[in-house]
Amino acid sequence: MSQATLKIYRYNPEEDAKPHYDTFTLEVEPEDRILDTLEHIKGYIDGSLSFRRSCAHGVCGSDAMRINGHSRLACKVLVKDLDAGEILIEPLLGLPVLKDLIVDLTPFFDHYKEIMPYLVNNDPPPEKERLQSEAERARFDDTTKCILCAACTTACPPFWSNRRYVGPAAIVNAHRFIFDSRDQGTAERLEVLARPDGVWRCRTVFNCTEACPRGIRITKAIAEVKHAIETGDLTTFVTPVEEE
Amino acid sequence: MSTSTIEVPEVPRRVKVPSNYETTAWRWMRYSGVLLIPLAWIHIVLQDAIVSAQNIDLNYVAMRWAILGWRIYDIFLLSFAFAHGMNGLRQVLMDYFSTDSARRTFAWVLFVLWLAITGIGATAIIGGVR
Amino acid sequence: MATIRTALTGYTRYRGREGQWSFLLHRITGLGVLLFLGIHILDTATVFFYPSLYSHAIAIYRTWPASLGEVVLVFCLFYHGVNGLRIAYFDMVSPKRWMISFERRSSLWTLLIAFILWLPPAVLMIRTMLIFDFGMFGGA
C-alpha cells in the first residue's frame, strides 16, 4: 500500500462555465490499474466523476483517456508503470469534452463509417469458406486487432487541428479490408482515402503507433495504404509484422 | 476433411486508383526533396559558408552567371525548392483550415504567389545582372 | 475555434515522443527555409530589376544578426533534408520499418547526422562572421 495523488480534469456542462482540475489522494497497490483508482474515487469519494469503461482488461476500448499526457487505456496502465508523483488524468484531445473524461465520439465513428469498413464481395458465396492462404491472411492480421478506442486518432496532431481528417483509426480499419484478398471494394475505398482529408494528412508523426493499446503498427499500415493508392499494387509492399 | 497442403494460387492483387492532385503532391514532395539534397545543400554551403555574403556582390553574381552551368543549376534549384516549399506550405495550411472555401482561397493565393515569385526569379536568372 | 486552440496547445498538452518532436522540427525548419528562400529570390532578382538596390540587400546579409541567422538556416536545411530523406526512405522504400524502435532510433540519428553535417560550415561561417563583424583573427 502506498499513496497516490491523482489530478483529474473535471467539467460538468450543467454547472461549470469552465473546466477545472480536482485532486484526490488515495491508498493504492502498485499493481492497481488506473481504472481501479478511478472506480475507487467514483465509489467512495466523488460519485459524479464520469468516465466510460466496460471490460477492464483492454479489449473493449471504452476507457481511452490521457494519462500523464499520453492517450492510454485506463485499464491497461498500472500505477507502478507511471513515474512517481502526481498522476494527471485528462480526456482525449481533439474531440469535444462532454463531461469530465467523456468525449464526443461521433466524429470518430463517422470517419470509421466513411471508409467502408466492411467486406465487399459481390460474387455468389461458395458452399463452404472462401479460400485464403496463410500468407494472404497474415498481411492484414495486425490491423484486425483494432478495438476502436480512439487513442490513436486523438493523439494525432493533424487531427487536433483538422477534425475532417479521417484519422489513423479509420485508416487502420480500411487497411484491414484493402489487403484482404477476398475484398472487391478496395478501389472505391482507396478513392475515399485519397481525398484531401484522407491518408495524405498523415505526416508520420507516430503518436498514433506509440498510443495504440493493441500494439498495432499504425504508421506502417498507413504507409502501406499510401502505397496502394500511389501504385495500385496491393501485394509488393505489404509485409506481415516482424518482431522488433 | 483434408490434410493435404494445396497451396492457394497467389494472384497478385492490383486495383486502379485514379490519381488525384494530393497523391501527386505527396509523391512530388518526396522526389523533389531527394533532388534538393544535392541542389540545396551544395548551394547553401558554397554561398553561405565558403564564399559567404561578405564576398558576394554584383560582380560575383555576374561572374557566376557567366557560366551557363550555374544558370541551369540555379533554375533547377529555384523551380524545385520553391515549388516544394510552397506545396509544403499549402499542406500545412490544409491542416489548419478545413473548410473548402478557405482551402480554395489560399490555394489560389499560394499559386499566384508561387507563379509571380518564380517568374521574377527566373527572369533574373535568365536576364542576368544588368 | 476549439480545434485551432488544440492545434496550437496540443504540443504542450500531449506528451508525444521523438516522432512528435521531429515532426515539429521538420515543419518549423521547412517553413523557415521557405521564408528565407522567398526573400532570397526577391533580393537576388534585384540584380536584374534594380541592380542599384542589390548592394543594400547584400549589406543587410553582412550584418552579424543576419550572419547568425544564416548559421541557423544551414542547420534547418540540413535537418530538414536528412529528416525528409528518412521519411521518404521509410515511406517509399521500406514501410515495414515504420515501427516504434526504428522510429525512436532514427529520429535521434537524424538529429545527430544533421548536427555533424552542420558543424564544418557552421565553424566556417562563424569564423567569417567574427572576422568581418567583430574584427577578430586580425579582421578584414
Place this chain on the structure above:
Amino acid sequence: MTQTHEFEVIIVGGGGAGLMAAMYASQGAKTAVISKLYPSRSHTGAAQGGIGAALGNSEEDHAEWHTFDTVKGSDYLGDQDAIEFMCLEAVQSVYDLEHMGLPFSRTPDGRIAQRYFGGHTNNVTGKPVMRSCYAADRTGHMILQTLYQQCIKNGIRFFDEYHVMDLLIENGAVAGVVAYELATGELHVFRAKAVIIATGGYGRIWEITSNAYSFTGDGVALTLRRGIPAEDMEFFQFHPTGILRLGILITEAVRGEGGVLINDKGERFMERYASHVKDLASRDVVSRAMYLEMREGRGIGGKRYLYLDVRPDTVNKYAEADGRTRPDGSLYRVTAQEILSKIPDITDFCRTYLGVDPVKDPIPVQPTAHYAMGGIPTDKLGRVVVDENNTVLPGLYAAGEVACVSVHGANRLGTNSLVDLIVFGKHAGIDAAKYAQGASLQPLPDDPTAYTQETIHKLMTGDGSEKVAEITRDLRAMMFDHVGVFRIEEGLKEAQVKLEELKERYQHVCVRDQSKQYNTELTNTWELGNLLDLAQAVTVAALARTESRGAHAREDYPKRDDANWLKHSLAWMKDGQIVLGYKPVTITKYQPKERVY
C-alpha cells in the same frame, strides 16, 4: 420530455447476439438496435478461444459428435432438440460469418483453422478433436467487429449509449421498451411489434469474474420484474483459468495448445480427475478439481491459486507423455514462437497485469465466474416462453447469453456460447421480422414511463446512508464465498439472509450526481439493483436443487439425481420474493449416462 419512436423490431443489446438478430430482422422489418455501450464495446469482443462447428477441416468430425459432446457437457440438462438444431446450424453459420468477412486463421490449404477445446471429442476414440474455429485468440472480437461492420453496410439504425430500463407489455403482448439516454438523461419510449433482448450475462455478481463491468444482467432483471420467469439460474459457470485476483480470462485454447495445470508439488493434477482428456475436461470438472487441490493445501505456496504452464518445455514433455500427434501423424512439438503466435493477446495480458512472460514463466490462475447458463427461457426460434408449458409471449424474443434455450444445460462447453449467439441470434431475428409482418403495434399504457421515472426518482432521492460501492463489494464477496464453485446448505441459507440485508441496504442509497448528462452514477446504481435481484434468484434456485449437476456442485449432495432433478428450474419474482417452478428437459437421442472425461 419523453420522445417516442416507432419501429417494427427493437433489439436491446449490440453484442454478438443482438447484431446477428439485427442483420436478419432488418431484412424483413424496420429495425433498430438500442445498446448501453457502443456496439463494438460489447462483451462478445472479449471472447477469445473460438467458435465450435464440426467443419472437419483438420480431422474427421460430425455435427452429431458436436451434439453429443454438448449434451454430455450440459450434464444432460440441455434440451436435445435445441442442441441438435444448434450444432447442425453451426456449420452453415460459421461459413456465413466467413462470407461476411470474418478473418479466421487459416490452415495451410486455405481453410478455416480449428483447434482443440475442452469437452470436444471424437466420439469413436474419445480423444480430443479440433472443432474450435478461431481467429488467433480474438475470435469474439472478430465476430463482433464483423457483425458491426455488416450492420453499418446494411444501414441499420443504432441508438448507442441508451440504457433500456423497462419492458412494456400490453394485452399480453409486447408493446415496446423504455430507455434512458445517457447523453441527455432523457427517457425514450420505443414502440415495437417485437422486442429481442440480447443484453448478455451477469457475472458481476461474483467477486472474481472474467465479465465486464457492464455485465449486470439487465435483460433478465427487467423481464423478471415484468412477471417473466428466469430459467436454470442456479447454473453459473466458473472458468478454471482466470488471472489471479483480476479474474481476466486465460482461454481454454491455451490448454488446447498443450498448456497444463500444475499444483504446488509440480504435479499435473488433472490426470487424477479426468484420466482421458485431462486438462481438456469440461470446465466444471476442471474448476472443481482446482478447488479440491487448493483445499488440500496444494495451491501454490499453500495459497488459493495454481499454475497454468504453457512453457514449450512443459508442453512438449506432456504432449509426448500423452502420445499427442499432429494430424499428419508426427509428434506434437511446439516452439515458443508458435505459442506466442497462437495466443498473442493472452501473452499481452500476462505481461501487462502480471509481469509474467507465459513462455518463460507459469501463469498464476484461479477459477473465475464466467458464464450464465441460465436466463430468459426461450424456444429454439428465440421466442420467450413464460411458464411450465412453454407458452409463448407474443412479440418477445431473447438471444445470446441472456437467454436460456436451453442448449448449455448445467454446464456450457467452451466455444458453444459464440455458436449460441450466432445461431439463435439469427433465428430470433428472422422470426421476429416474420412475426412483425403479421402483428400490429400494441397501444401504449397511459403513462409508459411512470415505472421507470419512479425507479429513477427513488434512486436520486434516497437518504444516502449506504454506499453503492460498499453494497456491491459485499455482494460480490459474499456470493463468491457461498454461491461459488461449491455450494452447501448452510452457506446458501446464509447467503439468502445476507441478500435480504443487502437489498434492505440498497433502499438507502442515493445518487449524489444530480446532473442529467452522462450520469453514470445513476446507471451504476440501477445496475446494482439488477445484480441483487439476480443474486437472489441464483441463490434460491441453488438452495432448492439438492443434487450436483454440471456447474452446480452441492457438497451436501455430491451426486447427480436424475430421478428427481432432471428438470429445468423456473424462478419468478413475486413481491420481491423468488418463487420456483420446474419444467421437463427435452430428451431425444441420448439417455442420461454417467459423465466421465
